Amino acid sequence: MFGGTVNIEGIGNHTNSQSRGIIVSGDESKDGAGLGGINIEGGVININTVGKAMSAKWSVSTDSETAETTDDPNPVVTISGGDINITTTGAVIDDDKDQHDVTYYDEDGILVTETESASPEGIEGKMGLVISGGNNSKIVQNHTKRHNTLKNQGFYMLQK
Secondary structure, three states, rough: OOOOEEEEEEOOOOOOOHHHOEOOOOOOOOOOOOOOOOOOOOEEEEEEEEEOEEEOOHHHHHHOOOOOOOOOOOEEEOOOOOOOOOOOOOOOOOOOOOOOOOEEEEEOOOOEEOHHHHHHOEEEEEEEEEEEEOOOEEEOOOOOOOOEEEEEEOOOOOOO
């Protein structure tokens, strides 16, 4: 994102995939190699969600289908400018504790049943989170950010 304003209200009635913000999955393929990240250089992003607010979510450990790494996405969130305001309100629900299923219609109108889960991170980059500028205000109920690497240079965070 290089400019403009994005407002996201992901405040559905339950967790899982319905109540999230900006989610990039990535694609393990020749065409998807090196992609699958989020780059914010300017603009205004306002996100209010139950679950994840922003995630480059492709994971080597759980999403990789081949041993080859040259076709892997690069799930890194890079923020070098802009104003980002994030509020996540969900509680962590691990699918290995007190399991129960939820049923809902997905974005394609297909009825889906799955084990309920919630991981309400503010900003998640499975392979990294690089912050070198911008203004950020976060009020996050549980997780603030999940990342493998963090470079924090002049980036302000507010945690509840």
